[in-house]
Amino acid sequence: MRESCLIIASIACLSWSALNASEPAFEPATTAASDSTRSDTEQQILRTTRLALFIPGAGQLSNQNYFKAACVWGGFAYGVKFLIDNTRDLKNTRTNLIAAIEQDSGFFAINTLTERETYDQRYRDLSWMLLAGIHGLSILDAHVSANLQSFDVSEDLSLRWGFFRLQNQSTLGLTLNWQPGLHKRHQL
DSSP states (O other): OHHHHHHHHHHHHHHHHHHTTTSOTTSOOOHHHHHHTSOHHHHHHHHHHHHHHHSTTHHHHHTTOHHHHHHHHHHHHHHHHHHHHHHHHHHHHHHHHHHHHHTTOOHHHHHHHHHHHHHHHHHHHHHHHHHHHHHHHHHHHHHHHHHHHTSOOOTTOEEEEEEEESSSOEEEEEEEEOOTTSSOOOOO
């Protein structure tokens, strides 16, 4: 239990430090000064990522990805169910092991229960890791979706059949036309 709490705390600290990596270490940590130098899009991306860090599914809601938010909540429900089941199994195994030791049940019964306790403890810890993984993926998804909302997806990207010249020879082939930046998409 203590190891899984340390893992979750480490992931939260790493996520928080990654969010503030663009700020120099020597500046005072005031949000008013650091947020005023960022554009509206950058502030929205940072706000969405922070929401996703602290509230599971909130980043997806901020990006208006409602189906993804429901998937995050379903993943958390799935992980919590396994965590509860594995914790219950571990407690039952430990109770049975203590009873077997008190009754002096024999080497094979105690050895079997000890191995079962190790098995249950491993899967309980994996349940914590599953929850941390789901949370990490939801943060990553929210951050990437927030970045892609300001991505230029104008209709300047096209694929056409035609003749084009390669080193003084005409050839039939495909051309890919891309002219980024001609049509700016509205900023968030």
